[in-house]
Amino acid sequence: MKLKYILSGVSLALLVAGCYKDKGNYDYIDVNRITITDTSKTALAITIGDSLKITPVVSQSIATNEDSLSYEWMVYDNSPASSYALPKTVISTQKNLRIVVSAPPFTLGQNYRLTYRVTDKRTGVSSAYFYGLTVVNKYATGWMVLEDKPTGGDLSMIMPGGVVERNVYSLLNAGAPIGKPVKLDMTIYSVTDGYSTESKEIHLLSENGAVELNYQTMVKLWDFSYLFFSPPSVIKPQRLFWAMNNTTSPSQGIIINDGKIHSNMVGGFPGTKKFGQQLTTPAGDYNYRAAPFVAGGTTYTAVAYDQIGQRFFNIGTSKLQTFPTVPGALFDMNNIGMEMLYMDTANVTREYNAVMKDAASNPWLLRFKLVVAANQTQDLSLQKVQMNAPGILNMTGIASSTLTPHIYYAVGGTINRYETTSNSTIQKFTFPAGETVTQLKYKRNQVTGSELLAITWDGTQGRVYFFDLNTVGDFTSYRVKYEGFGRIVDIALKIP
C-alpha cells in the first residue's frame, strides 16, 4: 500500500517537472561578420592582355587579424546569349586581385560576373561582393571618325588619351570595302532584334550599301540587305535610327533608304524583327521623299518629314500616319509647307528643333514636342519664328545643343551660335582661310562640360576641333585639334 503512494508521488513529481519553465539563461556568442566594400566602379571594361587589379576593403566585426580568412575570386560568362551551364572559374585565391586578362576564361566581347568571396575558416561564415566585367578591345572607347578617302571609306578613332588610330575599319575588315561613306549611325543602347546577339549597334552607311559592325570587336557582321526580310530594290541608305519610347531600350527601328521609310518594332517579344517594305503615306501611296532626320518621343515614337508633301509623318509599323490637327496651334504638323534643312534634339528632352526654308527662301525655326498627355491638348507646336540667323540657308555644318537653347551652325569657315529664346545670332569662331567646316557635332556632358566638335576640310586633309562649352553654351577657342584625316563624313562617340 505504502509502495502505491510512493509510486504515485514519484509519477506526480515527474509530471509536474514537465511544467518547469526554461528560462533560457545561456549565452549567445557573436559570429565574426565580414563586410566587403569597394569605392571604385563595379562595372569594368577590361582588355585582353591588360592587367586587372582590384583592391577591395575587407572589414570584420570581431577579429582583428586576417589569419583565419580565405579568399576566392570566381568568374563566369554572364553574356545575354550565354548558357547557364557554362563553367565557373576561380581565377585567384589572394586577398587582392592581380591577374593578366587572358583567354581562357576571358573572350573578347563577352560579359562576365566576377564574385569575390571572403570566408572565415573558423565558422564557415562568408560574404560576397560582385563585379560586372566586359571584355573589350582597344577600340572600346573613343571618337569614331568616318572618312571618305581615295581608297574608299574607312574609320579612324581618336582614343581617350589623344592617340589617333588610323585605318581601323580596313585593318580589321580587309577585303570588305564599304564604298563611298555617307553616315555613321550608332546606338549606345542594346537592340533586341531577334536575329543577332542583343548588343549596341554600329552601322556604316555608304552610297549603295551599309555594313553593321560588331560593337565590341568592330569586325563586320553583315551587309545592309541582311537587315531586311526582303531588301528594297534600290539601296541608298541615308539614316538608320533606333527610336525609344522609354528610357531603357530601343522600341522601333527606322531606316530611311532612297527617301523611303522602313520601320520595325524591336524588343523582347518573340520572333525575328527585321525591316520590311517601305511604308505608305496615310493616303496609301508612296509619293514622298523623307528628309534624312528622325525625331523620337514617347507619345509619338518616331517622326519623319516629307520634303514633297512638306509635312511631318508619325511613323507606324504598317504605314505613315497623320497627327491630330489642333485649332490655334502655331503650325499644323500635317501641313508645314516648307523644306526641311535640319532637325535634331532641342535642350529639353523629347523636344526638337527643325530648321526650315520657306518658298521665299526665308529660314524658320519650328520647335515641337513629341510627348503629350492624353487628357491635355494635342498641340505639339512650341515655337515658330523666322530665324535671325545670317547665312543659315548656306550652312555647311549644324548642331543643336541639348543643354542650352542654342543651335550652332557654320557657314564656310565661321561658327555661329543662334539662340532660340532671343532669336539672335553671334559669330563665335573663324578658322584659317581655306578651311571649311563640313560638320558640327554637339556632345552633351553635364558633369565635365559639353563639347562642340567642328569637322573641317581644306581640300587635302580633314581636321577635328574640340571646343569646350561652358554651362551657358559659350566658348572662345578650341581645346585641341586632330589632323591628317581624309574627308570626314561623320563622327560619333563610342562608349564600352
Add this chain to the structure above:
Amino acid sequence: MQTRLLQLFICSLLLGSVLLTACGKDDRLMYKEDPRIYFTKFITNPDSIIYSFATGSNTITQDTAWLTFRVIGSAADRDRVIAVHALDSSTAKAGYHYEIKNLFMPKGEFEVRVPVILYRRPGLKDSTLHVVFEIDTSADFLPGYSDVPNPAANKLDRWHYKLTVTDMLLKPSNWDNSLAVSFGTYSETKFRFMIAITGRTTWTGAIYPGDLAYYIQSVKLALYNYEQANGPMMDEKGERVTFP
C-alpha cells in the same frame, strides 16, 4: 496458487503475443500510377485544325496535320499504345481522306505529335469534311482531363480534337477578331493575293509581330504596284481590294 500461476501464464502469453504482433512488417500504402492521356490545347494549337489544300501549291496531293497528345503521369521505358476513334458524326473517311500514323507514346516521352496524313481527293474541291477524334481507353492509357480549359477559345474538351479538311479556300477562323485589324474586310480574292505575295499558307494561330508587320507592308506595296499596272483589283463581290 496453481490458479494464480495459470492466470499469470495466460496473461503473459496474451501480452507476449500482442507485443509480437507489433513486430510484423506492414505493407506500405503506395500510390499506384494510373496513366492517362489527353489532347493539349494551346493558343497556337487550339482544339481544331482547319486545313485547306487551296492555300498551297496545285501539285500537292497530300499533307500532314498533327495531333498533340500529352501524358498525365510518368514517362515509361517502353512505347505505349494510344487509342482514338472517330465520332460517328465525322464526315471524312479514315483511310481515304486521312490516315493516322505512329499512334503511340514513344518511350521516355511525355508528349507526342502524331501525324495525320491528309489526302487531296477530288470531292474536296466543293466540300468541307471533318473528323472528330475521341480518346479511347487503351492497354496503357485511360482518357485524361475531360474539361474545357478555355471556354473562350475551345469548343471541345481535352478528350476530343477536330480536324477539318477541304480543297476550297476558307476564310481563316481568326480573320474577324484578329486579321481584320491589319488586312481589312475579307474576300477570297484578297486572301489569295495575300498568300501569293507573302508565301504564307497558314494564317490561323499566332503570327509574330515582326512577321505580321512585314506581311502588311508587303501586300500594300504589291497591291500598289498591281494598281499602277492594272488599275484597281476587284474581288469576287465586285468590291475594290484595299488594305487599311
